[in-house]
Amino acid sequence: MSQATILDTIVTHKRQEIASRRELVPTKLLETSLYFNSQPLSLRKYLLREGGSGLIAEFKRKSPSKGWINQYAPVERTTLGYMQAGAAALSVLTDTEFFGGKNEDLTTARRFNFCPILRKDFVVDEYQILEAKSIGADAVLLIAAVLTPQEIDSLGRLARSLGLEVLLEVHDGEELARSINADAVNLIGVNNRNLHDFSLSLDTSMALAEAIPNEFVKVSESGISTAAAIGQLREVGFRGFLLGEAFMRHARPERACAALVQEIAALPKIESVVA
Numbered sequence: 478m479s480q481a482t483i484l485d486t487i488v489t490h491k492r493q494e495i496a497s498r499r500e501l502v503p504t505k506l507l508e509t510s511l512y513f514n515s516q517p518l519s520l521r522k523y524l525l526r527e528g529g530s531g532l533i534a535e536f537k538r539k540s541p542s543k544g545w546i547n548q549y550a551p552v553e554r555t556t557l558g559y560m561q562a563g564a565a566a567l568s569v570l571t572d573t574e575f576f577g578g579k580n581e582d583l584t585t586a587r588r589f590n591f592c593p594i595l596r597k598d599f600v601v602d603e604y605q606i607l608e609a610k611s612i613g614a615d616a617v618l619l620i621a622a623v624l625t626p627q628e629i630d631s632l633g634r635l636a637r638s639l640g641l642e643v644l645l646e647v648h649d650g651e652e653l654a655r656s657i658n659a660d661a662v663n664l665i666g667v668n669n670r671n672l673h674d675f676s677l678s679l680d681t682s683m684a685l686a687e688a689i690p691n692e693f694v695k696v697s698e699s700g701i702s703t704a705a706a707i708g709q710l711r712e713v714g715f716r717g718f719l720l721g722e723a724f725m726r727h728a729r730p731e732r733a734c735a736a737l738v739q740e741i742a743a744l745p746k747i748e749s750v751v752a
């Protein structure tokens with residue numbers, strides 16, 4: 478039997494949270510949101526833009542592996558700064574208990590930005606997909622480690638039916654093989670963080686790159702901090718790079734993002750690899 482990870486703890490808490498949230502804000506109410514009928518932006522397209530950075534810049538106050546990273550960065554200034562710096566897209570953590578985020582962070586980012594926004598949370602229930610749409614997200618994350626293939630299929634199809642794009646996150650080849658589903662997922666992310674000991678290794682992405690079919694946009698997640706690493710990941714086919722801590726550990730995260738975008742611009746040009 479596989480050992481429990483931090484994800485199991487997060488998901489147990491998440492299920493309780495969803496039950497009380499559903500009572501407070503029923504599905505019918507979510508559907509009355511201004512954002513519910515709006516047309517989302519395509520994360521895929523923004524990541525594949527010619528000459529773009531491919532960066533998904535994350536707003537992340539704290540994490541299970543690092544504790545508080547940046548408790549006081551304002552959402553408006555940081556996310557607007559990320560976008561002005563040249564990030565292709567934003568990721569906003571909406572989990573409160575473990576990451577210090579909230580839904581309002583995403584809605585605030587939505588009001589100030591016109592690039593795609595990934596709602597970063599731990600989705601285990603259809604309610605959260607409807608909620609993501611209602612707060613102004615363009616894409617959602619599904620984590621293979623906590624979902625069955627059937628759950629990925631139904632959650633992903635629901636998200637797609639609402640116009641949201643779906644980033645499926647995997648940690649290894651076994652998760653990838655059992656979860657891959659072109660009807661429910663548009664992008665595949667490889668998380669470089671080992672959830673048993675929180676160690677980080679880009680080798681995880683390097684090892685899985687070839688196994689991900691080219692119809693999916695490939696995203697490398699976690700532990701990335703340099704243009705050199707992004708150059709290597711690009712060479713094996715990654716077109717999206719999700720960075721949180723490397724920016725958020727600075728007092729002005731958006732300035733760290735701007736510096737990295739400049740370095741990425743000096744990397745060799747890339748060809749499209751998406752079918």
Ligand SMILES: O=C(O)c1ccccc1NCC(=O)[C@H](O)[C@H](O)COP(=O)(O)O
Nearest residue numbers: 540541542698699700719720721722723
């Ligand atoms: O960041 C953590 O400690 C963490 C622990 C358990 C589950 C998820 C976790 N992080 C979520 C993420 O996927 C990252 O925030 C994202 O990939 C950015 O990572 P980084 O650039 O290393 O902050």
